[in-house]
Amino acid sequence: MKEDENFWDYTAPTDCSWYWKRLNKLKLDMRRWYNADRYNLTPSGKQSIAKGYYDMIGAGQAMETSTLTWSKILQPKHRFILWLAAQRKLLTRGRLESMGIECANTECELCDMHAHEDSNHLFKDCTWAVGMCQAMNDWTKLQLPKTNIVDVLKLIKQKHCPRMKKEIVAAVLGAMIYHGMKHQTTPLFVEHWTLEMLFQVKITLGKIFSIVNEGWNWELVCDIAINYRQSITSKLVLWECAEQYSFILNTNGSCSPSLSKAGAGGIVRKINGDLIMASAKPLQFLTNKSSEIQAALHGLKWCHQKNLSDFLIQLNSLFVAQMIQGKSKVPWTYQKLIEENKKIVTQRNVKVIRCYREANMVADALSKFFNNLAQEKFYYQEGDLPAEALGPLRMDKMGIPSFRIRPAKHTGRAVEKEKQQKLKGKSEDKGAENEQSNNHNEGKD
Ligand SMILES: [Zn+2]
Numbered sequence: 001m002k003e004d005e006n007f008w009d010y011t012a013p014t015d016c017s018w019y020w021k022r023l024n025k026l027k028l029d030m031r032r033w034y035n036a037d038r039y040n041l042t043p044s045g046k047q048s049i050a051k052g053y054y055d056m057i058g059a060g061q062a063m064e065t066s067t068l069t070w071s072k073i074l075q076p077k078h079r080f081i082l083w084l085a086a087q088r089k090l091l092t093r094g095r096l097e098s099m100g101i102e103c104a105n106t107e108c109e110l111c112d113m114h115a116h117e118d119s120n121h122l123f124k125d126c127t128w129a130v131g132m133c134q135a136m137n138d139w140t141k142l143q144l145p146k147t148n149i150v151d152v153l154k155l156i157k158q159k160h161c162p163r164m165k166k167e168i169v170a171a172v173l174g175a176m177i178y179h180g181m182k183h184q185t186t187p188l189f190v191e192h193w194t195l196e197m198l199f200q201v202k203i204t205l206g207k208i209f210s211i212v213n214e215g216w217n218w219e220l221v222c223d224i225a226i227n228y229r230q231s232i233t234s235k236l237v238l239w240e241c242a243e244q245y246s247f248i249l250n251t252n253g254s255c256s257p258s259l260s261k262a263g264a265g266g267i268v269r270k271i272n273g274d275l276i277m278a279s280a281k282p283l284q285f286l287t288n289k290s291s292e293i294q295a296a297l298h299g300l301k302w303c304h305q306k307n308l309s310d311f312l313i314q315l316n317s318l319f320v321a322q323m324i325q326g327k328s329k330v331p332w333t334y335q336k337l338i339e340e341n342k343k344i345v346t347q348r349n350v351k352v353i354r355c356y357r358e359a360n361m362v363a364d365a366l367s368k369f370f371n372n373l374a375q376e377k378f379y380y381q382e383g384d385l386p387a388e389a390l391g392p393l394r395m396d397k398m399g400i401p402s403f404r405i406r407p408a409k410h411t412g413r414a415v416e417k418e419k420q421q422k423l424k425g426k427s428e429d430k431g432a433e434n435e436q437s438n439n440h441n442e443g444k445d
Contacts, residue, residue: 017401029056064155068170075200075224078174085119085149085177094118110180122180123148132176140169140218149177164226175200235404237358239396241271241312245351249313251299252363253283253291256370260285263373264295265366267389268303273397276360277302278385280369281376292317295367296324300344309348314355316364321354358402361392 001010008031012024033041033052034374039049063069069083084090093106094117108117110128115121123129124146133146134219142159144152156169157357180197241248247270255262267278281298283291303311315321322328324341345352365388372386379385385393395402 005304016284018110035251040201065150065157067149067153068153068157068167069174071170073164073167073171074174075178075203078171078178078200081178081181082149082170082174085123086153088148090119090122090177092117092119092122094121119148123152128180132180136172136176140172142169145168145171148230149173160220162226165222168225179210182282197370201283228290233406235356235406237404238399238401239273239354239355239359239361240399241269243271245271245310245312246278246307247271247311249299249303249311250355250360250363251292251295251313252357252360252367253288253290253293253295253316254364254367254370255283255285255291257285259371261370262286262291263367263370264291265369265389266299266302267296267362267366267393268299268308269396273393275380275382275385278366278379278389279376280366280373280379280386282370282373289317289320289334290337291367292320293323293341295363296320297337297341297344300341300348300350303350304344304348309350311348312344314353316355316360318354318355321352324352356404358404361402362389362396365389 001007008027010024012021024299030052031242033039033055038045039047041055042048063086065086069086072081074082081090089095093103093108096103097106105115108115108121108123108126111126113121113127115125125444129146133144137143144155152173156166156173159166159169179200239250247268249266251264251266251269253262255266263282264283265279268276270276279298279302281295282366283294292378294316296313300313303309319328319437323330323334323338323347326342330338369386382390382393
């Protein structure tokens with residue numbers, strides 16, 4: 001294409017490559033998106049790949065059961081195979097044959113019926129399907145018919161029960177189809193499939209609800225999934241220092257993958273919270289751990305140069321703290337830096353402690369200051385500190401605690417334990433009542 005030629009009027013020569021011809025053909029479709037050089041699919045005129053894509057595929061009708069097929073309860077591979085089955089596009093031998101691909105044997109290998117293997121047979125007549133449906137119906141106590149997948153999905157959707165329960169049934173169905181297709185080449189016993197299929201569904205549920213126990217029955221699975229509410233735990237965290245140390249060093253390193261930048265922050269304070277020195281330094285962007293180690297080293301070096309000893313260093317990363325303490329194996333990439341840290345720690349009699357991020361807010365704020373700095377900056381006066389660091393510093397000085405808020409992980413075992421304890425409590429109460437009544441009777445005697 002020549003430089004002075006108009007892109008829209010250009011036609012590809014007949015002897016050019018296939019992809020150039022194809023691109024130019026595509027251009028003809030895209031022409032209607034532009035009106036006097038203005039993109040008219042978006043109101044602002046800004047080009048949008050999504051809008052172009054939807055315009056190309058045209059207005060389609062959403063699948064009625066799409067919420068069941070693409071629910072988060074299903075494992076991604078199960079979602080895809082369930083969608084394929086609902087579209088009648090499962091790669092069965094019958095479908096391969098209809099596509100003109102030669103198959104030596106088109107009989108279903110999951111049963112001994114010598115039937116032609118296609119979606120109709122797989123989900124209706126095949127003894128494998130009968131066994132699987134039976135196992136599923138036994139576990140869920142729902143009576144789902146042996147018919148094509150679209151109808152089964154529609155039936156599930158029409159049931160009068162909570163949405164989560166319907167999604168779990170669809171998940172079991174997806175797992176069933178997946179394992180059916182997976183074991184086509186290595187037929188195993190139906191019992192094995194059933195266990196495997198149910199186990200896979202429970203694993204997915206476990207990932208979502210932080211719960212997994214292969215022994216759960218259908219009621220318990222539904223009960224937990226429907227009533228699941230994430231509980232929150234909070235812990236009071238305070239910046240403080242034991243009295244045997246004369247001062248305390250807090251360090252932190254952080255990195256931003258989106259900006260490809262990293263920084264180190266550190267602060268040395270007296271135990272009453274008075275500032276001795278604070279620093280913020282941009283680092284080479286590597287990993288979070290590397291930034292943490294460099295931040296610790298930077299703070300330790302400053303203290304070493306000023307001949308300070310017998311102090312405390314607090315950092316966020318447990319792994320880095322353990323590496324410096326010699327309690328954890330050091331990866332070779334960090335070995336040199338950790339050795340330097342260790343050297344100063346032993347020479348200056350430093351105690352290394354891991355602390356929560358909420359008790360290390362000043363160093364945390366300083367480490368995130370890399371974006372505003374071209375080189376290292378030291379602060380010796382409180383008033384010079386950036387506002388992001390000054391606030392937490394004053395809070396620490398006044399002894400105001402922070403709250404560490406985390407979602408509580410709960411396990412199915414805990415639920416079962418609770419139930420058992422309740423039952424135990426009831427039986428103990430009954431026992432106590434019996435004893436009391438016995439005593440009462442004895443007293444009467
Ligand atoms: Zn069969």
